[in-house]
């Protein structure tokens with residue numbers, strides 16, 4: 117391991133800081149076969165600031181108290197010295213106005229905030245906490261730009277705000293805006309992931325000194341998949357991008373909102389790209405939905421640490437009917453100190469001369485604390501092993517408090533590493549070692565909300581938390597206590613496989629901007645350290661930004677999202693990055709196959725509307741709708757299986773062949789000869805019928821109790837959503853019991869036919885050489901070893917997904933008959 121003593125800030129800043137604080141220099145730098153396809157005719161028709169300061173005080177003490185004191189000392193000085201650094205003519209204009217005596221609509225934000233907690237003082241704990249946090253807020257780099265941000269939105273419709281990670285964007289911007297005169301409705305703040313939406317909501321509620329969620333006093337709430345905690349009086353609502361898109365089904369004009377803040381736009385999920393397209397139509401008044409706002413203004417703030425500001429600005433300018441900027445004025449100030457090759461920060465360009473007064477851009481420079489970065493001197497072949505080593509090294513050498521956040525690729529890798537750490541603990545942390553305890557916590561998308569939020573609880577005394585996370589912990593979150601980040605440099609990325617016609621998850625190198633986001637998680641409460649499990653040359657070779665999801669995944673969900681929200685001509689929907697025509701046509705074809713679109717005109721069908729209301733992929737949505745058809749009559753069991761596919765694996769991996777014969781036998785009893793779909797169903801039904809001790813039952817059957825709890829949660833939500841979508845009646849739901857019934861052969865077949873309806877391309881047939889070949893693309897595929905059908909030779913198989921390791925595997929596999937294809941596709945819909 118070579119310690120390079122580098123921290124994540126740009127070279128120019130480094131230079132400035134080094135000049136300013138020589139004592140710091142050690143720490144800082146950074147661094148189907150065709151005959152079954154319907155309506156192919158349609159396919160044919162389709163052809164057509166503060167210059168400053170970055171680190172305010174390296175000696176800032178660990179405790180909040182000491183932190184506040186140190187910051188207070190600095191605050192007087194730095195506030196005086198900090199001048200907003202504008203990269204934008206509009207903001208510069210508004211600044212002039214302020215300088216000329218015109219006031220920001222509410223007066224200086226600091227004062228109003230101070231007044232707010234003075235008023236709230238009535239000795240309540242929320243007010244006390246608010247008061248403490250105000251000091252922390254005032255020391256954030258974004259604080260000094262509050263008035264400018266408010267003014268920018270007073271005069272413009274759109275603000276594009278770039279700010280370094282930790283500068284305070286996500287937590288502060290909604291608080292700067294909610295008291296503005298124009299802000300009579302709510303502010304929506306979107307996040308790419310639910311873990312961030314929930315934790316930010318909690319933090320902002322604390323900072324505003326109000327309860328969170330449904331209480332009448334609560335000013336802040338959140339809405340994420342399977343958890344709606346929004347109260348009538350909430351002024352600020354954090355929600356995932358997907359949930360805001362979902363809200364647009366019933367309220368395409370977003371009339372309840374005065375402002376939408378789109379955070380972490382650089383992640384460029386499909387949802388964020390769609391959202392930007394819809395928001396552009398609303399803010400510029402060019403979409404049909406905009407009329408429903410009846411003149412009520414909507415402000416849009418687009419935020420990111422590394423956003424391509426100019427591209428975003430051009431995108432919105434075009435919406436306002438302005439030509440794209442051609443001649444960019446060079447950056448006004450500080451260009452000399454900016455090293456363009458340095459990816460640690462993407463400085464926005466100065467807006468073009470053609471800017472209209474409708475769009476502002478702003479850059480907030482500076483972050484809270486420095487992060488020292490170390491690299492491996494040699495590449496590692498096994499990042500889990502390297503992480504294990506680093507975790508124990510940190511634990512042995514580094515003082516407390518100092519929790520560790522490790523970035524890994526997926527739930528399976530995390531579970532294995534958790535096990536390895538827990539196995540090692542007794543050897544390392546002996547009574548004589550004097551070492552604190554270790555608490556390992558997993559964090560990945562398939563975990564339940566409660567499990568995800570567990571990472572935010574403080575560790576028990578004398579205990580170091582080690583959080584093993586996927587990239588869901590990469591942006592927007594502050595995990596209190598974390599001082600160390602270990603970055604594997606890898607992530608699972610969704611990628612469309614042309615030949616298969618399917619998305620699959622592949623482990624790939626992350627981008628530089630992801631590496632910087634990961635690194636930033638270490639310096640949010642105090643100085644920290646980031647250990648990259650790759651070499652510095654490897655880092656330099658990373659792509660600057662990840663390829664936007666819209667260019668690498670199946671677009672059927674995206675196209676259905678547009679269609680369900682009234683977009684008829686999806687080809688001309690405004691998108692920041694345009695996917696290929698071929699990819700759009702493929703998505704339209706799949707939706708036609710799923711009967712989600714009318715073959716006559718390509719508009720959304722009634723069935724498509726039902727699918728769009730479910731928080732599932734179109735394939736799983738179609739499966740559910742097929743199961744609700746009285747002829748199939750298998751909605752509830754299908755929901756159980758879909759719930760499993762939308763949670764983490766329920767089956768505990770059996771490693772030692774000889775171990776625990778009894779449990780293996782119990783687990784084998786859950787297996788169904790038809791395959792994995794019905795095996796999952798039998799496991800869920802057996803668990804649900806267990807009325808005494810489910811945890812014990814799970815242990816006895818080698819089932820993950822934690823995953824099963826999550827499955828039950830998702831099942832409950834899906835049942836409720838099916839009722840709302842009128843796929844099942846309240847009475848039918850109430851009559852559903854969890855008594856263990858055997859699934860008859862014909863029900864079993866119906867269940868599989870429903871999945872076939874949703875997954876027409878996920879079929880492979882046995883060919884004479886004994887292998888399986890996909891019916892679409894004719895690719896060789898093997899049954900995954902985890903399947904109950906592993907090594908079986910069957911006429912044809914249906915699978916839920918592909919996995920790539922050393923070969924192509926079909927995972928979650930069931931046996932089907934080829935003649936079902938004709939039957940399923942001939943059935944009227």
Ligand SMILES: Nc1ncnc2c1ncn2[C@@H]1O[C@H](COP(=O)(O)OP(=O)(O)OP(=O)(O)O)[C@@H](O)[C@H]1O
Nearest residue numbers: 281282283284285286287288319421591592594640
């Ligand atoms: N839950 C929390 N607990 C403790 N401190 C917090 C919490 N949330 C935010 N903070 C403090 O507020 C600072 C700003 O956080 P915020 O999420 O607003 O920054 P950001 O600029 O949006 O960063 P990023 O781009 O990384 O999401 C953090 O660096 C941290 O000091």
